[in-house]
Amino acid sequence: xxxxxxxxxxxxxxxxxxxxxxxxxxxxxxxxxxxxxxxxxxxxxxxxxxxxxxxxxxxxxxxxxxxxxxxxxxxxxxxxxxxxxxxxxxxxxxxxxxxxxxxxxxxxxxxxxxxxxxxxxxxxxxxxxxxxxxxxxxxxxxxxxxxxxxxxxxxxxxxxxxxxxxxxxxxxxxxxxxxxxxxxxxxxxxxxxxxxxxxxxxxxxxxxxxxxxxxxxxxxxxxxxxxxxxxxxxxxxxxxxxxxxxxxxxxxxxxxxxxxxxxxxxxxxxxxxxxxxxxxxxxxxxxxxxxxxxxxxxxxxxxxx
Numbered sequence: 001x002x003x004x005x006x007x008x009x010x011x012x013x014x015x016x017x018x019x020x021x022x023x024x025x026x027x028x029x030x031x032x033x034x035x036x037x038x039x040x041x042x043x044x045x046x047x048x049x050x051x052x053x054x055x056x057x058x059x060x061x062x063x064x065x066x067x068x069x070x071x072x073x074x075x076x077x078x079x080x081x082x083x084x085x086x087x088x089x090x091x092x093x094x095x096x097x098x099x100x101x102x103x104x105x106x107x108x109x110x111x112x113x114x115x116x117x118x119x120x121x122x123x124x125x126x127x128x129x130x131x132x133x134x135x136x137x138x139x140x141x142x143x144x145x146x147x148x149x150x151x152x153x154x155x156x157x158x159x160x161x162x163x164x165x166x167x168x169x170x171x172x173x174x175x176x177x178x179x180x181x182x183x184x185x186x187x188x189x190x191x192x193x194x195x196x197x198x199x200x201x202x203x204x205x206x207x208x209x210x211x212x213x214x215x216x217x218x219x220x221x222x223x224x225x226x227x228x229x230x231x232x233x234x235x236x237x238x239x240x241x242x243x244x245x246x247x248x249x250x251x252x253x254x255x256x257x258x259x260x261x262x263x264x265x266x267x268x269x270x271x272x273x274x275x276x277x278x279x280x281x282x283x284x285x286x287x288x289x290x291x292x293x294x295x296x297x298x299x300x301x302x303x304x305x
Contacts, residue, residue: 009110009194010293016198017205017286024206030199031207031268037196038265039167042130044189045106046171047182049127053120063118063243067104067125067251070237072136074255075100078229080144082222091276092215094145096222098271099263099281101140103129106193107289108257115296117249125254130168133259134160137266152270159269164262197285200261204268204282211276223283227291231256249299257292260285 020027030037079100083093104126112122138156145151175182205212212219234255238248263281271277 009107009197010289012194013198013201013286013289016202017282020202020206021209024209027199027202027206030203034200034203034261034265034268035163037200038261039163041106041193041196041261042164042167043171044193045127045130046168047175047185047189048109048123049168049172050175051172053124053127062241063121063238063247063251064124064128066238066241066243067121067234067254068129068132070234070251070255071104071125071129072101072132072140074233074237075226075230075258076140076144078226078233082225082229086218086222088218088222089215089276090148091271091274092219092222092280094148094271094274095263095267095277095280096226097145097148098141098267098277099258099260099284100226101133101137101144102259102263102266102281103133103137104254105257105259105261106190107197107285108254108292110190110194111253111257111289111292111296112250114293115249115253115299116246117253117299118246119250121247121250122254125250127168129254130164130259133262134165137262141266149271149274156266156270159266163265197261200264201282201285204264204278208275208279208282212279215276215279219279219283220287223280223287224291227256227258227284227288230258230288231291231295249295253292253295257288258284260288 076097079097082088083096088096106126108126109119109122112119134157137160138151138153141156142151142153231252235248235252238251243251260281263284264278267278267281
């Protein structure tokens with residue numbers, strides 16, 4: 001039952017967004033808890049990892065390196081290019097660039113599982129890109145969005161350490177020191193992550209409903225382009241570098257899907273003077289889930305059980 005609910009996360013997320021739009025008060029209460037919610041998602045990621053996983057990544061580094069490098073080259077450049085070509089207003093441009101500079105999210109692991117792709121590779125790429133993001137997300141955001149608005153790089157770096165690195169390390173340590181407890185928690189952590197993603201996205205949608213309505217067309221179109229380019233170019237790069245079929249699909253998913261919850265949290269905290277800056281991250285969570293689910297269904301049909 002838990003697995004079925006987790007696998008239906010795209011539908012649950014869409015339902016949550018619709019609910020937040022219709023009854024905003026049911027979600028706005030979660031706004032003060034976005035940071036703890038994201039921290040719990042990161043803790044859940046840590047619980048699925050072992051220190052040995054990183055040693056394994058070093059033994060077969062090519063696919064992991066390709067995925068992580070593609071994540072932090074393709075998506076930031078796509079976000080910056082789309083913002084410029086579509087002449088997005090400052091808050092939307094900053095928000096789009098910010099989410100494009102975020103690492104892969106745990107949702108990519110669910111989509112990889114549904115697509116019958118390389119799940120261990122997906123988990124490793126998500127973990128490695130998350131740790132790399134501590135430095136790369138603030139730096140790339142300043143580099144690409146600094147022309148629009150001052151970017152508090154040092155504050156973002158501290159935030160990344162607090163809400164990303166520490167919870168992941170805590171999960172790793174808990175997995176090492178209390179394996180029985182971790183084994184008990186493991187079946188429910190994916191569903192809890194889905195619930196917290198829905199609450200984070202729903203809270204932002206509910207709080208910014210009126211502003212979203214004013215810029216809906218350009219907002220949705222720009223976010224769609226960002227993720228469409230991510231999935232497509234991730235696949236092209238992996239094929240060009242001669243990855244096997246399942247690894248190619250995994251890299252495509254990992255590049256195309258962002259940690260939108262992290263983007264929303266950073267935008268809410270560090271660009272509070274631009275109320276719309278967090279909205280691209282909220283729309284991103286829905287968009288990459290829909291595109292990823294469609295791709296997973298297509299690839300699943302073309303793969304043996």
